[in-house]
Amino acid sequence: xxxxxxxxxxxxxxxxxxxxxxxxxxxxxxxxxxxxxxxxxxxxxxxxxxxxxxxxxxxxxxxxxxxxxxxxxxxxxxxxxxxxxxxxxxxxxxxxxxxxxxxxxxxxxx
Numbered sequence: 001x002x003x004x005x006x007x008x009x010x011x012x013x014x015x016x017x018x019x020x021x022x023x024x025x026x027x028x029x030x031x032x033x034x035x036x037x038x039x040x041x042x043x044x045x046x047x048x049x050x051x052x053x054x055x056x057x058x059x060x061x062x063x064x065x066x067x068x069x070x071x072x073x074x075x076x077x078x079x080x081x082x083x084x085x086x087x088x089x090x091x092x093x094x095x096x097x098x099x100x101x102x103x104x105x106x107x108x109x110x
Contacts, residue, residue: 041085045077 013020046057050072060069061078 037085037088041081044081044084045073048072048077 009024010021011024013022042054042057046052046054050068052060052069052072056065056069057073059065060073065073
C-alpha cells in the first residue's frame with residue numbers, strides 16, 4: 001500500500017530580515033475563534049440584572065449612551081468580560097504549551 005504525502009499551502013510574509021511562515025487555514029481558524037470570543041463577550045456585556053440590547057451596548061461603547069448605561073457597561077460589565085477573555089486565552093495558551101513535546105510543537109513539517 002502506498003500513500004502520497006499531503007502538502008499544505010503555506011504563506012510566507014517577509015519584512016526585511018524577518019520572515020514568517022503561516023498556514024492560511026490556521027490563520028482563518030484563529031480569526032474565527034477570536035470573532036466568536038468577541039461576540040460572546042458582547043453578549044455577556046448585554047446580559048445581567050439590567051438587561052440591555054446589543055445596539056444599546058454598542059452605542060454606549062461608542063460614547064453615545066446615557067450615564068446609567070455607561071456605568072453598567074463600562075464600569076461593571078466590560079472589565080469582567082475582558083478579564084474573562086484574558087483568563088480564557090491564558091488557559092488555552094497554557095493547555096497548548098503543556099499538551100505536546102516542544103520538538104513536535106515547534107519543529108517545521110517535513
